[in-house]
Amino acid sequence: MGNLTNAPRGTQDILPVSSYKWRYIERVAAEEAKAFGYREIRTPVFEHTELFVRSVGDGTDVVQKEMYTFDDRGGRSVTLKPEGTAGVVRALLEHGCFNDPMPLKAFYITPCFRYEKPQAGRFREFHQFGVEAFGSSSPLIDAETIALAQAILTRLGVPDIHLEINSIGCPECRSGYRKELRAYFEGRKDRLCETCLSRLDKNPMRILDCKNPDCAEIAKDAPKITDYLCEDCRKHFESVRLALDALGISYAVNPSIVRGLDYYTRTVFEFITTSLGSQSAVCAGGRYDGLVEELGGPSVPALGFGMGLERLLLLMEKTNCVFEEEPPCDIYFGSMGEAPAGVAAKLTAKLRTDFGVYAECDLMGRSVKAQMKYANKIGARFSAIIGENELEQKKVSIKNMVSGETKEMSLDKDFTEHLADFMAYEQLYNSCEDMEKMFQMTSQGEQLERP
Ligand code: ATP
Ligand code: MG
Numbered sequence: 009m010g011n012l013t014n015a016p017r018g019t020q021d022i023l024p025v026s027s028y029k030w031r032y033i034e035r036v037a038a039e040e041a042k043a044f045g046y047r048e049i050r051t052p053v054f055e056h057t058e059l060f061v062r063s064v065g066d067g068t069d070v071v072q073k074e075m076y077t078f079d080d081r082g083g084r085s086v087t088l089k090p091e092g093t094a095g096v097v098r099a100l101l102e103h104g105c106f107n108d109p110m111p112l113k114a115f116y117i118t119p120c121f122r123y124e125k126p127q128a129g130r131f132r133e134f135h136q137f138g139v140e141a142f143g144s145s146s147p148l149i150d151a152e153t154i155a156l157a158q159a160i161l162t163r164l165g166v167p168d169i170h171l172e173i174n175s176i177g178c179p180e181c182r183s184g185y186r187k188e189l190r191a192y193f194e195g196r197k198d199r200l201c202e203t204c205l206s207r208l209d210k211n212p213m214r215i216l217d218c219k220n221p222d223c224a225e226i227a228k229d230a231p232k233i234t235d236y237l238c239e240d241c242r243k244h245f246e247s248v249r250l251a252l253d254a255l256g257i258s259y260a261v262n263p264s265i266v267r268g269l270d271y272y273t274r275t276v277f278e279f280i281t282t283s284l285g286s287q288s289a290v291c292a293g294g295r296y297d298g299l300v301e302e303l304g305g306p307s308v309p310a311l312g313f314g315m316g317l318e319r320l321l322l323l324m325e326k327t328n329c330v331f332e333e334e335p336p337c338d339i340y341f342g343s344m345g346e347a348p349a350g351v352a353a354k355l356t357a358k359l360r361t362d363f364g365v366y367a368e369c370d371l372m373g374r375s376v377k378a379q380m381k382y383a384n385k386i387g388a389r390f391s392a393i394i395g396e397n398e399l400e401q402k403k404v405s406i407k408n409m410v411s412g413e414t415k416e417m418s419l420d421k422d423f424t425e426h427l428a429d430f431m432a433y434e435q436l437y438n439s440c441e442d443m444e445k446m447f448q449m450t451s452q453g454e455q456l457e458r459p
Contacts, residue, residue, distance in 0.1 A: 018124070018132025020318070029321060029331045034117055037137040037160050037315070041115040044156045046139055049114040051095035057085040063094040063299055065270025067211040069219075072203070074122040076132075088121035091269065092138040093296065093312055094303075100142070101305045110143025110308075117317075129287030129319045138293075140312035145297065147244055150275045150311060151251035157279060157291050157313050158257055165329045166320070169290060172262040173252075173277040175245035176213075177237045179298070185236035186212055196226050216266045232263040241274055248275050271296040275311065283326050284319060291315040336387035338431055339406075341369040342379040344395035352394045355424060363428035384409065390431060408434070 015021055022030055038048070057077050064070050076088040089095055096114060100106060117137050124130055139156060141149055154171065161169055177185070189212040193200060197208070201220040208215070216227045237245065252259055259277075267276045276294030284290075293313025300308040324331070339359065341352040352369040359365040368386065370379050376393060383391045391407050398404050402419040406427065417426060 016132070018126035020131060020133070028334045029324075030317070031334070032332045033164065033317060033320060033324075034137065036163050037117070038115065040156060040160045040163060041139055044113070044139075044152065044159075045111075046113040046115040046141075046156075049096055049099065049116050051092075051099045051116070051118075052089075053119065054086045054088050055095050055098065057087040059094050059098055059303070060087050060090060063097070063269075063271050063303060064091065065211070067207055067214050068268055068270055069203075069214075069217070070122065070268060074124055076121045076123060089118065090120055090122050092116055092118050092120065092136055092314055093140060093269075093271070093299070096138075096140050096312075097300055097303055097305070097310075101300065101303060106142065106300065106306055106308055111149060112142040113139065115139040120314075127287070129284045129316075129322055131318055135317040136314040137317055138312060138314040140310060142300070142308050142310040145244075145309035147247035147251050147275075150248045150295065151255055151257070153293070153311055153313060154252060154259075154277055155255050155257060157293070157315065160315070161279060161291070161320075164320070164324060166290075166324060167327050167329075168283055169279050169281045169323070171257065171259040171277060171279055172265055173248070173259050173275065174234065174262055174265040175237060175241055175248075175274050176233050176266055176272055176276055176294075177241040178273050181236050181238040181241050182213070182233070185231065185233050188231045188236070189213060189215075192230050193226070199223075199226055211270070213266055214270075216264065217268045227264070233266070234261075234263045244274055267292065267294055271299040271302070273297045277313070279315075281323055283323055287319055289316070290319045290323060335366065336389060337368050337383075338366045338388070339368075339390040339392065339427070340379070340383035340386070340388035341367065342376055342383065342391060342393040343370055344376055344393065348394040348396060348399060351399065355394075358424045359428060362424060365428055365431065389435075406430070 057075070060075060061071055066072070070090050075090050077085060080086050096116065100112070100114075105112060115138065117135065119133055119135050121133055123132060126132060137160075139153065141153055154173075158171070176182070190208060193204075193208055193212055193215055197205065199222050200208070200215065201218065201223050204215045204218050204220070204223050215223055216230060218224060218227070249259075249261070265276050265278055272294045274295040274297065277292070278289045279291040280288040281290055282288065291313055293311065295309070295311040297309040300306065300310060341356050343349040343352040349370065356367045356369040359367040368388070374382070380391065388409055391409055392404050394404060398419060403416055404419050404423070405414045405416050407414045415430065417423060417430070
């Protein structure tokens with residue numbers, strides 16, 4: 009029975025009571041992205057395995073150890089997406105979008121799948137908010153992309169997070185660097201893990217990203233890519249830093265960030281926190297100027313980032329960030345008896361469809377007392393009870409559940425319209441009162457300042 013009542017290891021359910029937190033984060037991220045000129049893209053959850061092997065790189069941890077790969081019933085090898093970029097590039101290529109005006113900016117919210125050892129902030133199914141911008145190699149777009157990630161984190165009120173950047177150059181600067189790096193690790197071969205030994209020849213930069221503590225220790229003193237950048241890449245990196253300064257974004261240069269995916273070039277960055285243990289990267293990204301061409305397209309410079317939503321949510325909960333809640337129920341229609349219950353159901357339906365009001369009525373056949381308890385529980389702003397009496401006298405009392413005040417309304421053909429108007433007016437009135445209080449506070453504040 010265990011398998012029927014337990015989700016697979018490394019996955020999480022997002023239940024109705026807490027889904028508002030997700031919706032809030034996703035809404036803020038999407039709104040900020042929209043302000044930066046991004047539009048949403050949706051691509052399949054699985055792709056041909058070859059796509060990830062070619063783009064993420066067959067020497068990476070993701071491809072070697074973490075992919076969910078299987079043959080479908082037609083014998084084709086497919087893989088659940090371990091990251092979002094490859095699918096986006098594939099889709100834009102397939103639909104000829106690189107002929108569109110540039111820059112081309114797209115964002116997505118997607119589940120990702122990696123067979124990893126589950127722990128806090130590390131799952132086998134996790135979610136990313138990601139953005140990709142194509143067509144510009146200007147350092148300004150590097151800064152703009154980083155500014156977008158920063159804007160999202162700022163608007164969500166996430167404290168305790170800082171930005172680290174680096175440049176990992178282009179294939180030209182890397183060929184010289186790789187030689188030096190290989191020589192460095194050759195001399196320390198006996199202490200490298202088996203996976204890294206196999207990386208030594210093909211891609212020694214991957215060793216810098218190894219999570220094995222011994223390898224990480226050796227990697228600390230390895231030659232730094234920043235000392236090997238070609239003139240163009242060095243200048244580009246300098247301009248990115250100047251552009252970030254101009255936008256007032258603070259950062260630290262960390263020459264040991266190399267990123268775990270092969271497609272990155274030049275600028276790479278991470279937003280990291282000290283509050284989530286070793287799962288410190290909340291958002292990570294960079295440039296990938298060679299990827300579109302690598303996948304058979306034209307030469308198109310590009311960059312993007314992926315924000316891990318589980319980590320972001322964990323961090324927000326840990327630091328007591330406020331999640332905007334969904335609006336509560338506007339009105340709960342209680343009822344007593346069969347005919348009144350039918351009327352309550354009809355009124356509820358009319359309020360919903362004709363006036364867009366969030367209305368509920370009793371669907372459990374409960375006592376009036378239990379109905380009101382439920383109305384309180386769901387945070388209904390108003391309630392009404394309909395019984396035989398109300399039907400006879402054609403009058404209903406509408407109760408404000410916060411103040412306890414009641415208002416009698418005629419149960420005539422315009423009832424739902426009047427009720428919807430009344431509730432809208434009350435809401436407006438309340439927000440005006442709140443605003444007035446705020447103004448009073450500020451004007452008092454001003455008076456205090458002006459002697
Ligand atoms: P890490 O070094 O923590 O393994 P990564 O370099 O593999 O991260 P990326 O491939 O850059 O991560 O993915 C972008 C973001 O997605 C990460 O910064 C992180 O927030 C999130 N992420 C990556 N893997 C996981 C996972 N297994 N569970 C939850 N979130 C993840
Ligand atoms: Mg990883």
